[in-house]
Amino acid sequence: MLDSTARRPVPFFGRDHLFINGRIERGRGPTFPVACPITGETLLDLETADSGQVDAALQAARSSFDSGVWSRQSGGARGTVLDAIADRLEARLPDLAERVVFDNGKTLPEAEIDVRAAVGAFRYGARCAREQSPTLPPEERGVHKEIWREPVGVVVALTPFNAPLLFTALKCAPALAAGNSVILKPSERAPLLPIAVFEAALEAGVPAGVLNLVHGGTTVAAHLCEDPRTDMITLTGGTPAGTAVMRAAAPRIKRLLLELGGKSPHIILADADLEAAIPAIAAGIFRNSGQRCFSGSRLIVDEAVADAVEDGVARLAESLVVGDPFDPRTQIGAMVDPVAVEQVEAFVTRAQADGLTLRAGGRRVTELAPGCFYRPTLLTGARPDSWAAQTEIFGPVLTSIRVRDVEEAIKVANASDFGLAGGVWTRSVETARSVASRVRCGYFWVNTYGAIFGDMPFGGYGRSGLGRESGPYGYEAYTELKSVLIDPSGGRSAPLFVR
Numbered sequence: 147m148l149d150s151t152a153r154r155p156v157p158f159f160g161r162d163h164l165f166i167n168g169r170i171e172r173g174r175g176p177t178f179p180v181a182c183p184i185t186g187e188t189l190l191d192l193e194t195a196d197s198g199q200v201d202a203a204l205q206a207a208r209s210s211f212d213s214g215v216w217s218r219q220s221g222g223a224r225g226t227v228l229d230a231i232a233d234r235l236e237a238r239l240p241d242l243a244e245r246v247v248f249d250n251g252k253t254l255p256e257a258e259i260d261v262r263a264a265v266g267a268f269r270y271g272a273r274c275a276r277e278q279s280p281t282l283p284p285e286e287r288g289v290h291k292e293i294w295r296e297p298v299g300v301v302v303a304l305t306p307f308n309a310p311l312l313f314t315a316l317k318c319a320p321a322l323a324a325g326n327s328v329i330l331k332p333s334e335r336a337p338l339l340p341i342a343v344f345e346a347a348l349e350a351g352v353p354a355g356v357l358n359l360v361h362g363g364t365t366v367a368a369h370l371c372e373d374p375r376t377d378m379i380t381l382t383g384g385t386p387a388g389t390a391v392m393r394a395a396a397p398r399i400k401r402l403l404l405e406l407g408g409k410s411p412h413i414i415l416a417d418a419d420l421e422a423a424i425p426a427i428a429a430g431i432f433r434n435s436g437q438r439c440f441s442g443s444r445l446i447v448d449e450a451v452a453d454a455v456e457d458g459v460a461r462l463a464e465s466l467v468v469g470d471p472f473d474p475r476t477q478i479g480a481m482v483d484p485v486a487v488e489q490v491e492a493f494v495t496r497a498q499a500d501g502l503t504l505r506a507g508g509r510r511v512t513e514l515a516p517g518c519f520y521r522p523t524l525l526t527g528a529r530p531d532s533w534a535a536q537t538e539i540f541g542p543v544l545t546s547i548r549v550r551d552v553e554e555a556i557k558v559a560n561a562s563d564f565g566l567a568g569g570v571w572t573r574s575v576e577t578a579r580s581v582a583s584r585v586r587c588g589y590f591w592v593n594t595y596g597a598i599f600g601d602m603p604f605g606g607y608g609r610s611g612l613g614r615e616s617g618p619y620g621y622e623a624y625t626e627l628k629s630v631l632i633d634p635s636g637g638r639s640a641p642l643f644v645r
Contacts, residue, residue, distance in 0.1 A: 148514060150472040151184050157245050159190050163337065163361055165344040166199060167206035168354025173361060174199060180338060183251030183480040184471060186516030192337055195360040200369050203358040207300045207327040208375040210355030217297050217325035221278035224323060228275060230350035232268035235261065235315075235342070242342055246311055249338045251480030251518060252434050253471040264315035264343070266600045267616075271319030274621040280630075288639030290632040295625040297325035298401050299377030302370045304391070306382045307336035307482050308437040308540075314340040316615055317380050318347075318357065324624040329358045329376070331367055333383075335482050364390075374398060378624070381405070382439070384538075385564075385609045403623045404611040405439065405604070407538045408566030411559035412442030412595060413581065415552055416450040418571035422593070424458035427544070430569070430595035432466065432522040435481045436490075436542035440567035442595055444535055445546040446555050452548045456505060456526050459544065463506035463522040469514060481518040481541065490520050490541035497534035502545070503527045530558045538564065552577065559585045565607025569595040588614070 159180075162172045173193030180189045195203070211217055216224070235242065239261050246257035281293040303317040310332060321328050332340045340359055347357050360366060371379050371394035378401035381391050385407040395402055412430055414423055430442035447455045471479035481487050487510055494508050507523030526546040528535045534545045549555045559568060569591035570581045578592040588606040591597070598604065603614035613623050633639050 148184065148470045148517065151470050154244075154472055156182070156187075156189065157241070157248060159245070159338045160341070161190070161193070163192060163341050163359070164195055164199060165341065165348075165357065165359035166203045167358065168348065170341070170345070170348070171199075175362060178334060180249070181483065182248050183482050183518040184248070186518075189248065189338065192334075192361060194362040195366060197369070200360055200362070200366055203329050203360050204300075204370070204373050204375045206355035207329050207358055210353060211297070211300055211327040215353040216322075216327065216356040219325070221275040221323075224325065225272040225275035227350050227352055228268045228272035228319060228323060231343070231346045231352075232265045232272070234346035234349055235268065236265045238342065239265075242311060242339070245342070246339055247471045247479070250307065250310060250336045251471060251482055253476055253479040256434055256479070257471075260309050260312040263598075263600065264312045267312070267315035267319040270600050271323035271621070274320065274618070275323040288633065288635060290634055292630040292632070294628040294630055295324070295622065296628055298624055298626055299326060300375060301326045301328045301378045301380060301624065302376045303328055303330045304367055304379070304381040304383060304387070305330065305332045305340070307333040308434060308439075310336045311339040311342065313382055314343045316620075317382075318343060320615075320621040321380075321624045322352070322356070323621055326378070326624055327356045327358075329360065329370055331360055331362065331370060334361070334363060337361055368394060371395060371400075377401060378403070380623075382615075388611060403613040403615065405615055406566075406606065406609060406611040407564055408439045408441070408606065408610055409444055409536065409538050409562050409564045410440055410442050410567040410587065411444045411446050411562070411569075411585065413555045413559060413568070413570040413585075414445070414447040414451065414455055415555065415570065415572040415577065416448040417573045418451065419573065419593070420451060420454055420458065423571040424455060424462060426571070426595045427455070427459050428462045428466070428522070431544045432463065432478055432542045433596065435478055435520065437482060437486070437540050438596075440589060440596070440598075442567075442569060443539060443544060444559075444562075445544055446549055446558050447546060448552075448555065449548045449550060452546070456524065456546055460506040460524050463524050463544075466522050468511055468519050468521060478522060478542065481520055484516075484518055486541060487518050487520050490523075490539065490543060493534065493537070493539045493541070493543060494523060494525070497525050497528075497532075497545070500533055501527065502532065502534055507542070530561045536562060552581065556581060556584050563609040566610035567591075567606070
């Protein structure tokens, strides 16, 4: 199943992957190998930033913001540049999608969706930049009132491995639209795509220092988050990483935007259209090899239809084609690296030891080794408080919980520290709206699962994070509010002291 990858030349990813003060440069810090998740071969030894380069990025971002070279440009001017970035990414769509596959392991169609969404993020950012205007409350006591949105300052953006190009765009586009300067540090597990955005930005005319890219591990991330020259931190990652970022931000009360973990409930009620629901259940957890924060990893199913649902999902899971992400027949690609596969193996082993039943999958695809492939997996017989039903697993593993009715389904759905996403299947619109209003999460689907739209805010409750990305609220997250009050009479419209 790896024939098409074997025949496809590996793209040249270059040697220089840092972008500091308007220049692409090579890292001077420690190197680490970046392996292709499909074949296991090393794509390159990535050179990370040393402390001097991290400091240079911090100073470049701070100086560019304070100078106003970008922040004081008109929204229209910024919008033109963001559209130019989108144009350049769009022109490279086939090439960038191919690179996403080699770096991340997802199927080519999924990679193409990521690139299109990245383009869309910059288009939406351009629109937000152009539409900036003050809010004007009614005048009162002779005072003219305006509410302005201003950039926060220097933004540290920490991005994950599961959609490396897309998350670069989701953070850089709104931050730039609002007039901020940005320092991006990608995940070390899929680090090769972000430079494409910075190359496009350089060509599009983003001023030097406004965008900066550094690579490194937790030491580099900590340096960026703790440095007093930064004003905001945005992270998409695991909840433990979010906790560490909150600690780093606390001394200076930095602005935070955190999109963290999930254990999202996918509820199937007794009146659901099972023919439509079963494929959606599978897609909701198995696409991108389960490496999506909003994956519907907790199946909560009414006992009246549980046998049919679990049997159907098990059959579909076993039939899905796992293999070469470039092969059009492939439905499930690779996981990001061997560590990810080992974590899923350990999760399934512990779940079975806790009494859950393995109904499908539960094994790596050894014939594709050293590639990082794992079969879509269904575990049944979980209790609401089972370890497997409470613990996030960033992989293609679905845990099924049976309930008696809609009330119990809602109770089980909310029996989690996470609150990122959820969904329900029912033929009753009234029931669907009731369930949606009572399940505590930030993104909710009815009779579908997994579609994300760029004009809708995305984020979670509880341990799933703070704030929202995408849409107008995602843009506003990168702004500060300022109230401006003007007395047109020059101070004579109201007495300053009451006699």
